[in-house]
Amino acid sequence: MTRREDNRALRRxxxxxxxxxxxxxxxxxxxxxxxxxxxxxxxxxxLRIDQQLDAQLREWAATEHIPTSALVRRxxxxxxxxxxxASPTIAQVEEIARRVAREELQxx
Numbered sequence: 001m002t003r004r005e006d007n008r009a010l011r012r013x014x015x016x017x018x019x020x021x022x023x024x025x026x027x028x029x030x031x032x033x034x035x036x037x038x039x040x041x042x043x044x045x046x047l048r049i050d051q052q053l054d055a056q057l058r059e060w061a062a063t064e065h066i067p068t069s070a071l072v073r074r075x076x077x078x079x080x081x082x083x084x085x086a087s088p089t090i091a092q093v094e095e096i097a098r099r100v101a102r103e104e105l106q107x108x
Contacts, residue, residue: 057100
């Protein structure tokens with residue numbers, strides 16, 4: 001085998017390893033999403049956020065290897081638990097959004 005063929009074989013092997021790693025991560029993410037969906041009601045919540053917050057949430061979720069929607073659900077649940085299940089006021093909801101933004105900035 002020539003050196004060039006050896007290099008190609010090594011590249012192909014490395015690419016196969018990378019593909020396997022990506023497939024494993026995708027499977028883990030799909031499993032996490034399935035578990036999350038199984039424990040939640042299928043009620044969509046639509047809200048408008050700015051592009052910066054969207055990018056921050058997506059990046060945070062990527063670092064934790066979970067879907068962005070799972071991260072947002074977790075943050076909302078944590079916020080609700082902190083407020084002892086009481087209905088949040090507008091000021092509290094705004095504080096939650098500010099806290100999420102601050103935490104995201106701290107992670108970067």
